[in-house]
Amino acid sequence: MTSHHFNIETIGIVGTGAMGRGIAQIAAQAGLAVRLYDTNPHAVAAARDYLADTFAKLAAKGKLDEPAAKAALERMTGAHTLDELAVCDLVIEAIVENLEAKRTLFRELETVVGERCLLVSNTSSLSITAIAAACSDPSRVAGYHFFNPVPLMKVVEVIDGLRSDPAAGDALMALARRMGHTPVRAKDMPGFIVNHAGRGMNTEGLRVAGEGVASFVEIDRIMREQAGFRLGPFELLDLTALDVSHPVMESIYHQFYEEPRFTPSPITGVRLAGGLVGRKAGEGFYRYVDGKQQVPDELVAPTALPARVWMSRSNAAARDAVIALALKAGVAVDEGDTPAADALIVVAPLGLDATTAALDEQLDACRVVAIDTLFPLDAAKRRTLMTTPATTREARDAGHALFAADGVPVTVIRDSTGFVAQRIVATIVNIGCDIAQKQIATPRDIDLAVTLGLGYPRGPLALGDALGARTILTILRNIHAVLGDPRYRPSPWLARRAQLGLSLTQAEAADINASNEAPQ
Template sequence: MSAINIGSLGIVGAGAMGRGIAQIAAQAGLTVSLFDVNAQAVAAARQYLQDTFAKLADKGKISAADSEAALARVKACTALEDLADCDMVLEAIVERLDVKRDLVAKLEAILREDAVIASNTSSLSITAIAVGSKKPDRVVGYHFFNPVPLMKVVEVIDGLSGDPAIGDRLMELSCRMGHTPVRCKDMPGFIVNHAGRGMNIEGLKAAQEGVAEFVDIDNIMREQAGFRMGPFELMDLTGLDVSHPVMESIYNHFYQEPRYRPSPITALRSVGGLLGRKTGAGFYAYSEGQKQIPATRAVPDSRPAGVWVSRANERGHVMAVKLLGALGANVEGGNQPSVDALIVVTPLGLDATTAALQEGLDATRVVAIDTLLPFEATKRRTLMTTPATSAGARDAAHGLFASDGVPVTVIRDSAGFIAQRIIGCIVNIASDIAQQRIATPTDIDLAVNLGLGYPKGPLALGDTIGANVILEVLRNMNQLTGDMRYRPSPWLWRRAGLGLSLLTDEARVTDPCIG
């Protein structure tokens, strides 16, 4: 199929996604034809665009002339046939395969043979949407994120029958519209929804195990790990009516891959109507749209007389001793703790109980501290107790580690604390996306950083912490729990072993007989 210059864009579906795409296309100079089976939706969308362009002009973001010109380029259509002359038509309709296939068939009867048909689907296979098409090579995935003008990334997805030249053309078009394009294969979840499994699903798993409350997990991921939102804040924002079906879809489309196993927590809460902000109640309560945060536990007025730090994890030992010195603690030397000392362990991927048992320590005095991330770079610390840890030891540790004003969260025993297990899963899933060649390492990090707002792309995050550290966390969790969700990706363990960046791709091997 010959590549054409895309100067006119038809959009089917005038909802939030459709009008958002119409906005950036019109601002980029494309002629936009907007259609919806509901004529009122088209009128509402065009009014929205008129208001939006006017506001942008009022704020000095665009000139008054550009505002008027952009609106003039948006044509309200009353029939699908009005899109006949478009160089490309993008559908942003309901996420149902049968409806999208039916639309493709109708468009093929209307459009020129060289016109592109694109789908903004977030979860359906592009290959499946193109099935039954007369020219499946021109059907391509073009997945934007809401709100489109602010989320500056778009996934370009090649179906099995797609013409790569069309994908190339959409990559160029994305840049014209001010967005960063990423290219990926047609696989469940594409890049962003696929990579996003680690945060939500592992956060739910920790909550299901009774390790910590929803707010504790969110606080740790936001203030210790540096993410913009924790998993439960994110799911409340998105809504479980959207999040839970995506979890089930990706899990089932990957044939029950353990890494993507959904949680009964979201299934139950969805049925109960606790969908999040949109219903006024989710993992948090909302009063007049404002999240209600539960009261935090007061810091105990207690400190230990002495502290002994395990050397089982030398990296963690060094970090903990340095912090304790800054806090003015009396740190004991020697190979064994004194009879009254608080015992601090720093496991990676293990729980506090296992760390205590491995060294024959008195579990009633054992408290673990998470040393995954440098203390100076975090705004919260996480402590973890064994089931046998006394209240006195727990409170003394809490009081000591919070004595400089940095908040402390105390959780129940868990393989991998909270940040370790969630970040480990995020990095591991991204590594496996790269291993499956769904997208390049660079595009994976770009897509996740821009699409999910993570502090870094997942592969760069793994590099910052250390691929060998992430690998140790995952291997220990896998061995301790027996859960295959934690098995490390070959992409991760090979690069960790070789001392390579997780962003390192492999040289392509070309068969000289094929070229």
């Protein structure tokens, strides 16, 4: 396969829906000539009108000066037939997510465009190699996956198919930067980077809800206010809508041959069948009135504090934090080796459920409450408390009162391996590590793609480093030991780096040395 140099000045866009329009907008603003084509000629005219309106609004807001807005619109022309894309240096396909439809289009495009024209797909879930197989020259076919809305979501995945010329990907990377976007490079694997990494939050949130641990709203509150994410899993699912996200969950699960880490949930299947798809339908995991999310009021915390508190010694850092909170609330601390008969018993497990933590230390499960200390208790905007199935109401309320005494809201959940935040965050980190282990993308690109594409506060690898790779490894190993579910088996990337005390963003040292020595 000979490597080419690709020079891109004129681009064709096939499909003028939301994605096609968004790509056209950023390309025209970057000074590229754009040709729009759609099988429906009215759609092309509508797209041009929409973009004229968009540029006018940007100019009115002062985000684009008038001459630049006018010039951007003038660079955009409609194409009535595919033949009119013959002058293009690049054609981006943004049509329906259907493999045969895309292959048919690419076959046809190949007969129209010049041999130095790149053919790329904006697919989010189909194999680039499979699309390219329809072409006589698969070396010029690649993936160029943008996110909706394109002008605001400043990341694009550049995907190399098995037969793609690396120079094609290089040209797409450079073009993305010219259009003001951050490119990330990925191998042709199901879900690429972002849709692959996004499995952690949604599937694990659904798993927690499916086990009856906490309600949708409680899980969202914990992930937002305790773990620091912008949206919880169910708010996110309502935003993307289940008619989009449920098929993606099923597709990635089956494409990875029923990998347990990606198991979808019957919860979304049932809700999709009932039309409760999310915000756009007025009802999903939440109800929406005039577009506003309806959230139930939080229960008022009990105020009757425990007589005294006995804190497990199994987690020294957690013990200090809990004792500090108890003393601040004016509650006596029981320093005995075993808890006194009237003491509230507090444990702070990593990955274990409250039941296992109580039995491991031969504690009275009726008086045990567990507190999640993965995120610092003193800095948290929310705390999560967990009971065993035997915990009395009196013990539960005393624990709730204690941890809410300084005004921080507390969510009380049923017993769960790894609470809520621990298990969702550990799953996010673990899947990110597995993407690195499979060499689908570099550690840097994985974190970049996730922060920009999913809006997480940190990428999965940086998040693992911030919380401690060893801590994440302990959480996963303990969940795995209690449940026996292969879903929680730690990625080798995580396990090795945690044991060696290396950053999760660290590539193999030998590879780093080799690349430093390679001739420039």
